Amino acid sequence: MKTWSLIARMLAAEGACALVSVIRTAGSAPREEGARMVVGRHGFHGTIGGGALEWKALAMAQGLLGKPRQVKIFAQSLGPDLGQCCGGRVTLAVESFDAACLAEVEAQAAREAEGPYTVAGRLPGFDGVERFGERRRPVLVFGAGHVGRALILALAPFPFDVTWADPRPESFPGAMPQNVTAVTGAPLDVVAGAPAGAFAVIMSHSHALDLSLAAAALQNPAIAEVGVIGSATKRARFEKRLRAAGVAAARISAMICPIGIGGIGSKLPAAVALAVAAQIVSRDEALSAPASQGMLREREAG
Structure with a gap:
């Protein structure tokens, strides 16, 4: 606020x-x-x-x-x-x-x-x-499918600046939350221009595009977290191809795939989005903790 x-x-x-x-x-x-x-x-x-x-x-x-x-x-x-x-x-x-x-x-x-x-x-x-003032984490969401739409709504109340990218203009709804900017250009350009500390959440309509986005995001040091929607099988395939593309092993290991907190079994788009949003909030708090230990502090004596 x-x-x-x-x-x-x-x-x-x-x-x-x-x-x-x-x-x-x-x-x-x-x-x-x-x-x-x-x-x-x-x-x-x-x-x-x-x-x-x-x-x-x-x-x-x-x-x-x-x-x-x-x-x-x-x-x-x-x-x-x-x-x-x-x-x-x-x-x-x-x-x-x-x-x-x-x-x-x-x-x-x-x-x-x-x-x-x-x-x-x-x-x-x-x-x-x-x-x-607000410390607003940049979040890049790739994909305007059912889960992407639900995730955008789930993130609306939080202090995130969301860039929502999809090359298909017709996929975006007519209205969206105030903290969201829609981008219909090349998604890889969004990755290249990511601000420092950004989170990338990849859930496009194409596994090939997901792989390209993941490789680019993992190789961009400005991006703090990279998450990809999918299964353990998808992760294993992506890891092999990312290694072949020259992505650092540490970055591949840190990639979050599947995304979302555990304990939610439903595959309804809203439920998946809820699990992913909770994970984004959790990771944001974990990375920001040293700078946000209380909003007010007593001045040191003297």
């Missing part, structure tokens, strides 16, 4: 809104530090975990709507105070915005549009560092 651009839109449309942020957690909590919720007169976007904590925060945020800029910080024990079985403790910041804040909000939105950034000392009473 792009927090500041959403606040700017709400201020333009409604003249007031509030922001709820999880700024500190201890023990078990329903959401991580940095989880946010933007509250307007007619609803809210995002979540800090649901349950009694969220309802209390919503009531407080709604009570600030229409009031001049102010910030309230409060700590909440989830078990004793709210009866939630998480048992942890959460500190929330609830802040109001009105039309007079628009210039400040738009400045933050401009920074947010450039990518992730940090702010220190923005909240009175919180000696910490906030992180805003």
Whole structure:
């Protein structure tokens, strides 16, 4: 969620809104530090975990709507105070915005549009560092068949920038999620132009094309993960041909084929897509863990 651009839109449309942020957690909590919720007169976007904590925060945020800029910080024990079985403790910041804040909000939105950034000392009473903006993993999906279509929908809610490639223009639906860019040119050109850290998910209409894409993707160091739809038999055949094509053994070994998490036996396109999407999210978290250990961090002393 792009927090500041959403606040700017709400201020333009409604003249007031509030922001709820999880700024500190201890023990078990329903959401991580940095989880946010933007509250307007007619609803809210995002979540800090649901349950009694969220309802209390919503009531407080709604009570600030229409009031001049102010910030309230409060700590909440989830078990004793709210009866939630998480048992942890959460500190929330609830802040109001009105039309007079628009210039400040738009400045933050401009920074947010450039990518992730940090702010220190923005909240009175919180000696910490906030992180805003989204780290969006590029995902290249090759193939607009039944599973490809289902996968695109499964990835829609996640912070991925998806490039969807298929040389058959008629295969694409009339509408697609906002985080998707459709490409009808040569799929190998998409592989060649892959941004750093991209995931490639190959599920085209042709095994020959799958093999060409896999070879090109595995030889492109910008691509962090390569997954190919198929069976163990398909993998064995591809491994032999990839070795013959000169692909490094380590890259072939790291290729994910078959793709998708285990435990889902259904071969319905939506079920396959669900398994693949879960694997993409899991791999993204694993590779990003060192850079994303909490959205907020206390500043070091001194």
